[in-house]
Amino acid sequence: MPEDTFNLAIIGHGFVGKAIDECFPKSNKFIIDIDSKNQIKDLVDINPNIIFICLPTPMNDDGSINSKIIESVFIEIKKYGIDCINVLKSTVTPDVLQKLSQHTSRFVYNPEFLRENTAVDDLINSQINILAGNRNDCLEVQNIFINFSIKKNLNFKITDIETASIIKYTINAFLASKVLFFNQIKEIFDNQNFNGSWDDFLNLICLDTRIGESHINVPGPDGKKGFGGACFPKDIAALINYASNINVDLSILKEIQEKNNNIRSEYKKSNREAEQNIKFTN
Numbered sequence: 420m421p422e423d424t425f426n427l428a429i430i431g432h433g434f435v436g437k438a439i440d441e442c443f444p445k446s447n448k449f450i451i452d453i454d455s456k457n458q459i460k461d462l463v464d465i466n467p468n469i470i471f472i473c474l475p476t477p478m479n480d481d482g483s484i485n486s487k488i489i490e491s492v493f494i495e496i497k498k499y500g501i502d503c504i505n506v507l508k509s510t511v512t513p514d515v516l517q518k519l520s521q522h523t524s525r526f527v528y529n530p531e532f533l534r535e536n537t538a539v540d541d542l543i544n545s546q547i548n549i550l551a552g553n554r555n556d557c558l559e560v561q562n563i564f565i566n567f568s569i570k571k572n573l574n575f576k577i578t579d580i581e582t583a584s585i586i587k588y589t590i591n592a593f594l595a596s597k598v599l600f601f602n603q604i605k606e607i608f609d610n611q612n613f614n615g616s617w618d619d620f621l622n623l624i625c626l627d628t629r630i631g632e633s634h635i636n637v638p639g640p641d642g643k644k645g646f647g648g649a650c651f652p653k654d655i656a657a658l659i660n661y662a663s664n665i666n667v668d669l670s671i672l673k674e675i676q677e678k679n680n681n682i683r684s685e686y687k688k689s690n691r692e693a694e695q696n697i698k699f700t701n
């Protein structure tokens with residue numbers, strides 16, 4: 420692929436879409452968002468080499484994810500006969516991925532691990548890069564990142580779509596569990612008058628690299644106990660729902676979700692939580 424013909428389309432220009440946008444400073448970009456004039460049918464003339472789909476997957480009332488927006492976008496891409504690699508970055512469960520991947524012969528899943536406050540840096544410096552789907556298409560996506568992006572870690576791992584999805588959900592479920600675990604340990608410090616402080620405890624315990632510095636602060640970055648925001652509560656609910664549909668009882672995670680809901684239902688929901696239809700009820 421000659422360097423000057425690289426055309427990139429991004430559908431969904433929120434935290435993930437904007438970070439992808441910044442990650443490819445030199446490409447010809449075509450951005451489609453809910454209120455932009457650009458439409459999917461315009462992609463016929465643009466003839467993109469690759470489309471990054473960074474659309475929302477809000478929470479359904481039963482905890483599953485709502486993939487209707489992505490579904491309708493795939494239907495339109497097919498309707499206009501736009502034939503290029505479609506890279507899905509949204510967080511979706513394996514069953515939904517299996518359905519979505521049927522819409523196009525060139526489907527690649529590339530789960531995203533960024534945090535909202537540091538979205539661009541996280542995407543550029545991500546420690547983990549997973550591509551899933553047809554091997555040749557995954558290799559082409561890898562080459563596009565290598566040749567056109569400013570990503571620093573270009574070590575990509577290729578796997579199947581289901582494993583890729585479970586990796587994404589497991590990381591978020593593990594980190595959310597870590598948050599609740601440290602919330603409970605903090606209760607010991609709140610309950611007892613130790614000579615040392617909670618901050619001393621954190622400064623020392625994080626020296627063990629198996630624990631590390633992330634997700635141990637109480638309250639968290641939003642100033643609240645427990646975990647909230649647009650991702651953790653939604654992803655934990657989706658993983659529990661998916662597992663229960665295949666008769667796997669994630670009882671530890673359910674307990675964590677229940678305890679978190681008890682904590683978070685005491686707070687007013689943030690706009691991001693409301694947007695994603697997140698519910699903190701048991």
Ligand SMILES: NC(=O)c1ccc[n+]([C@@H]2O[C@H](COP(=O)([O-])OP(=O)(O)OC[C@H]3O[C@@H](n4cnc5c(N)ncnc54)[C@H](O)[C@@H]3O)[C@@H](O)[C@H]2O)c1
Binds near residue numbers: 433474488508
């Ligand atoms: N925010 C994060 O930290 C993060 C991290 C990793 C993965 N994810 C996942 O990535 C996906 C996107 O997350 P986000 O935080 O970027 O979402 P977001 O809400 O910030 O952005 C989504 C964008 O899609 C646009 N949009 C909605 N419907 C559309 C349509 N029909 N056509 C075109 N554009 C449309 C919205 O206007 C918005 O700009 C979700 O599945 C999320 O779970 C998010």
